[in-house]
Amino acid sequence: MTFNKWLKLSLLIICTTRCAGGFTTVKVKVVDQDGLAIEGAEVFAGGQLGVDGENIKDLTDKEGVFRTIGRKNLAxxxxxxxxxxxxxxxxxxxxxxxxxxxxxxxxxxxxxYAKTHILRFPKKQASIGFDFEQADWVAPYGKGSTAHIYFNLDGEYVDMWNHHSELNITFPNSLDGIIEVSKNTSTSEFKFPYLAYSQSYKNSLVLKKSREGLESKRLLNYDESALGYIFRVNTEINSDGEIINANYGKILGYINTSSQVKKKSAGAIRFTYYYNPAPNDRSLEFDWRENLFRDLEHEEKVYEP
Incomplete structure (x- = not known):
């Protein structure tokens, strides 16, 4: 019997015989996405655990189970x-x-290509192409060469209690588009589907935000708690209408709009996007060690997969 197993058994016996009124058994089973038990997973449990309230770290057994004791009713x-x-x-x-x-x-x-990006608009009420690989507007407003997506921002900002904005998102190709992904209950650091969807993309999206007065609430036509969006661009079809080429990506969380006009900007949006440049590769799993952007500022870097 290893020391950790001996210690675990001793604590369970102590809990049962001496202090059962204030303690309870903690049992965790670790499984994969298919519900299969995972042996040898490292479980760190922090809180009022053990007899002395210490943190516990151990590996799951052959059944994928981790056991310890903890004080009742505490997280x-x-x-x-x-x-x-x-x-x-x-x-x-x-x-x-x-x-x-x-x-x-x-x-x-x-x-x-993954980046948390602030995109400042050169003008209002104009559909302007944005290049995901260059992270910039297309000419004549930036150095981008391919319009993967079009953004059109309109609105007015008086102060933080009086403002409205409307962001229209469109795409250059008929089968390009975007899909909202609802928030799920997963506690994994990777929450998106493994693969981008193959259909049901909408060719346009309108995001509205407004507030009128100090006593009013913000009005939104979108869910700020949503997981984010999946998009498809560069879509090409053959004579039978079948997709023969496309690129996929995702946006993490919501797109934050601001209609506040600043120097050389008619408003801005802030969003975190991931663009997969490999044709027809629908993988949404980002390897943060292989970000195709180089020399990003700290606040622009993305580590979530």
Whole structure:
């Protein structure tokens, strides 16, 4: 019997015989995205654990199970890792006697252009092409060469309590488009689908935001808590209408718009995007070590997969 297993057993016996009134057994099962048990996953549990309230770290057994003891009714912070999987973090005080935590496999981490970007508009009420690879407007407003997507911003900013903005997003090709992805319950660091969808893209999207007066609430026609968007661009079809070429990517979270006019800008948007330049590759798993952008500023760098 290893020291960790002996210690774990001793603590469980102590909890059962001496202090059962204030403690409870904590049992966690770690599974993959298909529900299969994962042996050897490292589970860090932080909170009021053990007899002395220490943090506990151990590996899951052959059944994918991690056990310890914890004080009743207090939340535990779990951090679960294993090579070849995306990390999962979870803070909970529910179902601690039979908790299931999912680790999602790393299937195809991919090199992409990924950046948190502030895009300032040269003019209002104009559809201007944006190049994902250059992270800039196309000519004559920037150094971009390919209009992957068009942005059109309109609005007015009086002060933080009185403003409105409307962002129209369109695409150059009929089968290009965008899909909103709703927030899910996953606690994995990678929450998006592994692959971009093959259909159901909308060729346009309108995002509206407004507030009228100090006592009013912000009005939005979109969900700020959504996971984000998946997009398809550069779509080419054959004579039968079948897609023969396309590029895919995603936007993390919502697109924050501002109609506040500043120097050399008619408003701005801020968004985090990932663009996969490999034709017909629908992978949405970003390998942050293979960002195709170089020399990004700290606030522009993206580490989420």
């Amino acid at each position: 535990v912070v779990f951090r679960v890792n294993k090579e070849g999987y995306y990390q999962t973090k979870l803070r909970t005080n529910k179902n601690l006697q039979n908790l299931i935590i999912e680790l999602r496999k790393k299937k195809k981490p991919t090199a992409m």
